[in-house]
Amino acid sequence: MTQSNKSKPNPQHSLTFAALGTEWVIESSLPLTSIMQKSIIDRLELYDKTYSRFRDDSIVSKMAKTSGTYTFPDDFAPLFEFYKTLYGLTDSQMTPLIGRALEQAGYDKTYSLRPGQIEAIPALDEVLKWDGGAEIRTMQPVVFDVGAAGKGYAVDIVADILKKAGVGEYVIDASGDIRVRGEKAERIGLENPYDQTKIIGVVDVHNKSLCASASNRRAWRGMHHIMSPHTLKPVDAVIATWVVANDAMTADGLATALFFVDSVAPLFERFDFSYVRIMKDGIIDYSRNFEGELFT
Amino acid sequence: MEETKRPNAAIVAIIVIVLVATVAGGGYYLMSKKDDVSQTKETTSTTTQATDTSSDTTSSSTVTYKDGTYDATGTYISPGGQESITVELTLANNVITAISATPKAASGESSQYQGEFVSGYKSLVIGKNINDVKLSRVAGSSLTSTGFNDAIEQIKTESAA
Numbered sequence: 288m289t290q291s292n293k294s295k296p297n298p299q300h301s302l303t304f305a306a307l308g309t310e311w312v313i314e315s316s317l318p319l320t321s322i323m324q325k326s327i328i329d330r331l332e333l334y335d336k337t338y339s340r341f342r343d344d345s346i347v348s349k350m351a352k353t354s355g356t357y358t359f360p361d362d363f364a365p366l367f368e369f370y371k372t373l374y375g376l377t378d379s380q381m382t383p384l385i386g387r388a389l390e391q392a393g394y395d396k397t398y399s400l401r402p403g404q405i406e407a408i409p410a411l412d413e414v415l416k417w418d419g420g421a422e423i424r425t426m427q428p429v430v431f432d433v434g435a436a437g438k439g440y441a442v443d444i445v446a447d448i449l450k451k452a453g454v455g456e457y458v459i460d461a462s463g464d465i466r467v468r469g470e471k472a473e474r475i476g477l478e479n480p481y482d483q484t485k486i487i488g489v490v491d492v493h494n495k496s497l498c499a500s501a502s503n504r505r506a507w508r509g510m511h512h513i514m515s516p517h518t519l520k521p522v523d524a525v526i527a528t529w530v531v532a533n534d535a536m537t538a539d540g541l542a543t544a545l546f547f548v549d550s551v552a553p554l555f556e557r558f559d560f561s562y563v564r565i566m567k568d569g570i571i572d573y574s575r576n577f578e579g580e581l582f583t
Numbered sequence: 584m585e586e587t588k589r590p591n592a593a594i595v596a597i598i599v600i601v602l603v604a605t606v607a608g609g610g611y612y613l614m615s616k617k618d619d620v621s622q623t624k625e626t627t628s629t630t631t632q633a634t635d636t637s638s639d640t641t642s643s644s645t646v647t648y649k650d651g652t653y654d655a656t657g658t659y660i661s662p663g664g665q666e667s668i669t670v671e672l673t674l675a676n677n678v679i680t681a682i683s684a685t686p687k688a689a690s691g692e693s694s695q696y697q698g699e700f701v702s703g704y705k706s707l708v709i710g711k712n713i714n715d716v717k718l719s720r721v722a723g724s725s726l727t728s729t730g731f732n733d734a735i736e737q738i739k740t741e742s743a744a
Contacts, residue, residue, distance in 0.1 A: 309725045398734035438725070462725040478723025479710045486721060487710035501724035505731070507738060529722060582710045 306331040307438055308341070309462040315449070316456040316469065323452050327445055334362070334441050338433050340386050341396050351386070351430040359421045366433065366440050367417060369536060373436070373544050374411060376554055380547035381540075382516050384408050386430030392510045392521075400507040408516035434512070439464045439498050439539025446535075459535075463499040466535045467492045477563060477579075480527040487571070488563065490579035492531060498538035500546065501527035513546050522546045524567050531578070532560040650675045 300318045304311050306328070313319065313327070337360060339345045346357055373381045388408055393400040409427075416424045442464050449457055456469030467473045472493035476486035480503040490497060502521065505512035511521040528545040532538040537558060544554060545564050551574070554560075563573040563581065571581060713721060727735075 305728075308728045308731075398730050400734045400738060458719070460720060463722050464725070465720070465722060473719040474717065476713060476716060476718045476721040477710075478721050480723065482710075483723065484713055485710040486713055486716060486718070489716060489718065490722075497722055499722040499724060504724045504727050507735060527724070 304328060307335055307339070307441060307461070309438070311462065312458075312460045313445070313449075314458045314460075315454050317454050319449075319452075319454065323448070323454070326452075327448055330444060330448060331441060333360070334444065337362075338431070338437055340390075340430055340432055343396075347386075347431045347433075350425055351428055354425045354427050354429075356422060356424045359423065361421055362440070362444065363421050363423075364419060366436065366536070367423070368419070369436055369440075369540055370433070371411070371417075372557065373540050376557060377544050377547040379410060380515055380517060381435060381544050382408060382411060383431045383433055383435075384411065384414070384429055385514055385516055386432035388514050388516065388519055389432055389512060390430060392514065393507060394505065394510075394512055402508055402510055405519045407519070435543035436536050436540035439496070439535035439537070442466050442496070442535035442539075461535075464496075464535050464539050465492065465498070466496040468494055473497075477529055477581075478527075480565065486582070487565070488579055488581035488583075490529065490531060490563070490577070495531050495533055496535040496538040497529060497531050498535060498542040499527070499529045500539075500542035503527070513543065515547065526565045526567060528562060528564040530560050530562045532558065 299314045299316065302313045302315075302319055302324060311331075319327075336342070336344060337346050340347045340351065342348060346359060350357055367383070370381070370383050385408060388405050389395075391403050391405045393402045414425055414427050414429050416426075438461050442459050442461050443466065445459055446457070446466050446468070449455075449459075456471070457466075458473060459466045465473070465475065472491050475490050475492055475497055477488045477490060478499070478501075479485040479487050480501040500513070502511040502513055503526075513522050514520065515522050525546045528542045530538045530542040530545065532541060538560065541554060541558060541560055541562070545551070545562060548554065551562070551572075555574075561574045561577045563571060563577055563579075565571055571583065573581065
């Protein structure tokens with residue numbers, strides 16, 4: 288994405304790399320040593336090897352072939368707990384089991400992008416048992432896709448590495464999943480999903496995280512990557528969402544959840560956040576506590 | 584088209600609009616009856632035509648309100664509990680000249696719910712050019728990988744063939 292017209296009066300260190308299927312940028316006031324850089328890259332590689340449905344050597348890929356008991360790393364429990372909460376708050380629409388539908392819609396390991404017959408997605412408790420720990424037991428093969436909150440969670444994990452290394456001022460931008468810490472606030476443009484040269488507004492992010500979600504890029508042959516397990520079709524009521532929350536996993540998950548709900552009240556009851564979303568009819572729906580400006 | 588609006592119908596219409604918006608926002612609204620509308624401020628109009636009731640002869644059920652500002656307060660149940668919202672109207676010559684809706688949130692949570700329907704809807708316009716606005720960065724959907732991009736290119740090639 289374009290980063291034109293940046294306002295950075297102080298020298299910033301910037302690291303750019305690819306991970307989890309997209310481009311990452313980490314900006315910091317202190318330089319990241321090569322040891323720090325390596326530990327970040329390695330940590331994300333391990334994360335990818337655990338959760339990616341696009342590689343054969345991942346735990347998720349093994350679960351897609353065979354039922355059984357699988358032991359995940361310690362990062363699993365908070366992510367799955369969060370998914371279970373959003374599953375409940377979105378009337379079961381936001382589900383990690385959506386992976387099978389995405390594959391059958393064409394968004395598969397080979398990027399065939401050829402939609403085929405899409406099978407029904409089962410309810411969570413029909414196919415797996417989880418006791419809250421690192422282990423999960425599946426009764427049939429399941430295809431996990433944790434893209435709805437997984438990248439935001441990875442951003443938080445990287446932030447933890449930075450913090451432990453003494454880097455407290457940073458911006459981690461994993462291409463639309465952004466975490467900001469430090470004195471300097473970020474003024475972030477909200478990309479118009481219909482025209483990438485335009486922004487529909489700006490949001491001020493200070494010691495918070497912003498996640499953007501939209502159906503414009505991962506789109507092919509009438510499909511896109513935010514699918515409903517109820518309709519087995521891409522969601523069309525909502526076009527784009529932005530959520531500001533304290534941590535990136537929460538912002539990321541909520542940005543997806545907003546595609547699946549009419550009333551935001553149940554989410555507001557449970558989480559602390561602000562949001563903007565563009566609805567299909569062109570209406571921009573935003574929360575009153577949104578800190579920014581909409582160009583309307 | 585009638586020249587003068589009938590304020591009682593207009594007040595009810597406003598309350599209905601708020602009611603509908605409240606219901607859409609997940610709460611419900613106990614509609615305050617017309618006779619609950621309390622007159623909070625009354626200005627004795629110096630332009631005498633304002634109180635001339637003879638102009639309201641379009642219907643035998645017309646009610647004439649004195650110029651002034653009127654409150655209607657409704658209570659409703661939100662997920663945060665019982666809340667209230669006040670609609671304030673200013674009337675002059677039986678015409679609504681000003682209106683505002685003010686939520687009175689008892690708790691921080693419910694002010695968020697009220698935010699959903701009291702304000703917060705705008706129509707999408709194109710927006711501003713990225714180069715014209717001072718920004719740190721832009722946030723949109725994630726950039727796609729080369730694998731995905733190649734697959735999209737392939738689709739374009741097929742369609743062109």
